[in-house]
Every structure is written in C-alpha cells, then in structure tokens.
Amino acid sequence: MRNDWINPVVQEIPPSGIRAFVGAADEHVISLAVGEPDFVTPRPVVEACIAALNRGTTGYTPNAGLMELREEIAGYLQARFGLDYGPADEMFVTVGSSEAVDLALRTILMPGDEVIVPTPSYIAYTPIAQLHGGKVVEVQTSAEEEFKLRARDLRRHLTPRSKVLILNYPNNPTGAVMTREDLVPIAELAVAHDLIVISDEIYAELSYGQSHVSIASLPGMKERTLVISGFSKAFAMTGWRVGYVCGPAELIAAMLKIHQYTAMCAPVMGQVAAIASLRRGMQEMEGMIRSYDQRRQWFVSALRDIGLPCHAPAGAFYVFPSIAGTGLSSQxxxxxxxxxxxxxxxxxxxxxxxxxxxxxxSYATGMSQLQEAVDRIERFVRLPLRQSS
Known part of the structure; x- marks a missing residue:
C-alpha cells in the first residue's frame, strides 16, 4: 500500500500504550492494566433493557438522544453536582465519553490552536487534538503537589495561541482530585485568557471522602466549559457505550452537527440502560464505590509496604506508584x-x-487478585532494587 494514502498525522500517532498491555494478558496474567469495573451492569438495568427489546425498541433515536434520558441526566447533574443544563439545547448523548472529546476538539480547533493538557493524563487527548490540527502543550504535575494542576504552572504555559484547557479530574491515571479551592484560580485564568475548558468528569462519582466539584459550577465558567461524562465507569456500563456532553447551546449545536453525520445517535439499548441506571441503579453504584474505596486504601498501603512510594489517590480507581527506585524506566x-x-x-x-x-x-478487580498481584510485584521488585543499590 502506498504511504501517501494515509494522512501523515495519522501515521505519526502511536498505537495506544494501554491496549498493548491489556491485549498481552492471558489466563496466567493478573491484569491491572484495564480501566474497567470488575462489576457487571446491575440486574435491574439489564432487565429494563430486556423488556425494552421485547417491546421492539430497536430503532434509531433522535440525534441528541432520547429526551427522556436527557431529562434524567439534567436532573442527576443538578441533584449531585449543582449543574444546571437544559435537556433540549445544552446537552446531547454520545457514543461513550470518548466521542464527546473528539467532537469537542473537532468543533473548536483550528490549525495551530494550542490545547493545554496537564500530565499525567488520559492518553486520548493528545492524539485527538493532533488529528484536528491542535498543538498540544503539556503542563507537568507532580506527586509532591498531589498531581493537581496549579495556576502558577498553567500561567507559565499560556500564549496568545492558547485556546483549550482539558481537565480530567478525578484523574486517570493518578487518581488526583481538584477541590473548589484548587479550581478557583484555574477558573480565573480561564476567564482572563478566554480559554474554553473541556472538563472530562467521567470519574466524578468516584471521589472518596469528598464531593466532586465541577469547574463549570464556578462563576463565569458555565458559558466557557464543556462538561463530558458518561455511564461506563461508575455505573459499570463500559460495553453499552453511552456518554454525554453539556455546555453552551451554540457549542452543543455545532458539535451535534458533526455527531449527526458520523455516529447519528448513541445505541438505543445503551440509552435505555442509562435511563434505568439513573432511576434504579444508584444504590448499586454506591455499593460499588464503597468496594473501590476499600480496595484503594488496602492497595496503597500494600504498595508502600513493598517499597513502592505511592500517592494516595482521592478519586477514580487507579494507583500510580513510583518505580523510580528500581532503576528501570516505566516501559x-x-x-x-x-x-x-x-x-x-x-x-x-x-x-x-x-x-x-x-x-x-487499576484496583477495579477482586481483592484476591489484588493480593496475589502485590505478592508477585514484591517478588519482582526485589531483584531490580538490589541491582540498583
């Protein structure tokens, strides 16, 4: 095949560094690589979908998603996070939250626009921005600062071409959480420099010991923020592929035009499942979160005990231990x-x-597997640690 058939930008983008390790696992491997709940979708949600299928609910939905679902999402966001979005014109349903990120950047970016991404961060932001002509500017965070984005660091990276700031809190991969006090100076910079903020809040419910705060709830931020979330993580619905985006009506309408020509609509069964989750699945979701929290506390302590320093994650379902003391690169x-x-x-x-x-x-796996994984990691790190001493 001729190389000139493929866009050079696509050629330069590396394959997912996550999928390489997820795909390598077999029955003898304990996988802590995949960001997927080990719980199955709650039974009441599945039964609601079976009933809908039996009624013949198998067709297209409106491009923006079922109004019934959008109304449920609006009520949920208001009750849980104090966010006020109109279901008719300030949100629509996407094929997972990843599609929403793609649509947002495709809608906003023009060639050369700078996209600020605090790192470490979810791996998809950089390639998606590059695909749509954006220049990614990384702002490095640190364990000493609990992997939070600080205004002083953001300010140093702002230029006249800065257009978009992507926030992902609770954070994948670090588990960092931004409080209201952390977000206020970030919001002030966003307003002062006319930044559009894409706030990926897919792990919002997975905030331990504190309530999630969306930057869109701060003064002056709703009109310049796209809030992206979905049902995959907290509701154990990764395979249903249902996400959503909320924001200013003009941006939402522009994004919806692209959605119409590409995905058309999210799968109807996923939308039915999402409605059932918001109506019948909250108790099951909270039980899952309690289980994650117990694993989180045990896992962090266990990793520290075997000599891997570990920031205590306040959200999501990942730990991000330092392996610098082994003398090996992360790869x-x-x-x-x-x-x-x-x-x-x-x-x-x-x-x-x-x-x-x-x-x-990831600690979104059973305790017995986590315990065995820690035992294996401990045996493994002894040799690299001895070699580096």
Whole structure:
C-alpha cells in the first residue's frame, strides 16, 4: 500500500500504550492494566433493557438522544453536582465519553490552536487534538503537589495561541482530585485568557471522602466549559457505550452537527440502560464505590509496604506508584513485570511526560487478585532494587 494514502498525522500517532498491555494478558496474567469495573451492569438495568427489546425498541433515536434520558441526566447533574443544563439545547448523548472529546476538539480547533493538557493524563487527548490540527502543550504535575494542576504552572504555559484547557479530574491515571479551592484560580485564568475548558468528569462519582466539584459550577465558567461524562465507569456500563456532553447551546449545536453525520445517535439499548441506571441503579453504584474505596486504601498501603512510594489517590480507581527506585524506566518495568511476574500494568510514560517513573495499576478487580498481584510485584521488585543499590 502506498504511504501517501494515509494522512501523515495519522501515521505519526502511536498505537495506544494501554491496549498493548491489556491485549498481552492471558489466563496466567493478573491484569491491572484495564480501566474497567470488575462489576457487571446491575440486574435491574439489564432487565429494563430486556423488556425494552421485547417491546421492539430497536430503532434509531433522535440525534441528541432520547429526551427522556436527557431529562434524567439534567436532573442527576443538578441533584449531585449543582449543574444546571437544559435537556433540549445544552446537552446531547454520545457514543461513550470518548466521542464527546473528539467532537469537542473537532468543533473548536483550528490549525495551530494550542490545547493545554496537564500530565499525567488520559492518553486520548493528545492524539485527538493532533488529528484536528491542535498543538498540544503539556503542563507537568507532580506527586509532591498531589498531581493537581496549579495556576502558577498553567500561567507559565499560556500564549496568545492558547485556546483549550482539558481537565480530567478525578484523574486517570493518578487518581488526583481538584477541590473548589484548587479550581478557583484555574477558573480565573480561564476567564482572563478566554480559554474554553473541556472538563472530562467521567470519574466524578468516584471521589472518596469528598464531593466532586465541577469547574463549570464556578462563576463565569458555565458559558466557557464543556462538561463530558458518561455511564461506563461508575455505573459499570463500559460495553453499552453511552456518554454525554453539556455546555453552551451554540457549542452543543455545532458539535451535534458533526455527531449527526458520523455516529447519528448513541445505541438505543445503551440509552435505555442509562435511563434505568439513573432511576434504579444508584444504590448499586454506591455499593460499588464503597468496594473501590476499600480496595484503594488496602492497595496503597500494600504498595508502600513493598517499597513502592505511592500517592494516595482521592478519586477514580487507579494507583500510580513510583518505580523510580528500581532503576528501570516505566516501559522497562511494565514489560518485565508482565513477562517475569505475570502482572499487567501500564507504563506511566504513555500518559505524558509527567508519567515517567510511574506505573498505573487499576484496583477495579477482586481483592484476591489484588493480593496475589502485590505478592508477585514484591517478588519482582526485589531483584531490580538490589541491582540498583
């Protein structure tokens, strides 16, 4: 095949650094690599979908999604996070939250616009921005600052071309959470420099010991923020592919035009499941979150006990331990851990420059597997630690 058939931007984008380790797992490997709940979708949600299928609910929905679902999302956001969005013109339903990120950047960016991404961060933001002509500017965060974005660091990276700031809190991969006090100076800079903020809040419900705060709830921010979320993580619905985006009506209308010509609409069964989750699945969701919290506390302590310093994540379902003391790069550590110990984790460097020296481990798996994984990691790190001493 001729190379000139493929857009050079696409040629330069590397394959997902996460999928490489997820795909390598077999029955002998304990996978801490995938960001997916180990719970199945709650039974009442599944039964609601079976009933809908039996009624013949198998067709297209409106491009923006079922109005019934949008009304439920609006009520949910108001009750849980104090966000006020109109279901008719300030939101629509997407094929997972990832489509919403793509639509947002495709709608906003013009060639050369700068997209500010705090790192470590979810791996999709940079390639999606590059696909749509954006120039990604990374702002490195640190464990010493709890992996939070600080206004002083953001300010140093602002230029006349700065257009978009992507926030992902609770954060994948670090589990960092931004409080209202943390967000206020960020919001002030966004207003002062006329930034559009894309706030990926897919882990909003997975905030431990504190309530999630959306930057869109701060003064002057609703009119310049796109809030993106979905049902995959907290509601154990990864395979249903239902997300949503909320924001200013003009931006939403522009994004919806692209959605109409590409996805057309989110799968109807996913939308039915999302309605059922908001009506019948909240108690099950809260039970899952309690389980994640118990695992989180145990896992952090266990990793520290075996000599891997670990920031205490306040959200999501990941830990991000430092492996710098082993003398290995994050890529080397993850590859050897998989081959020699049978544990799949994701090298931190795939999440941006701020991730080198760390690995991402998901604790969205059973306690028995977590315990065995820690035992295997402990046996593995003894040799690298001895070699580096």
């Amino acid at each position: 080397e550590f993850a590859q050897r851990l998989l081959k020699e110990a049978g544990v799949a984790a994701v090298p931190g460097q795939v999440f941006g420059a701020g991730g080198e020296g760390y690995i991402r481990c």
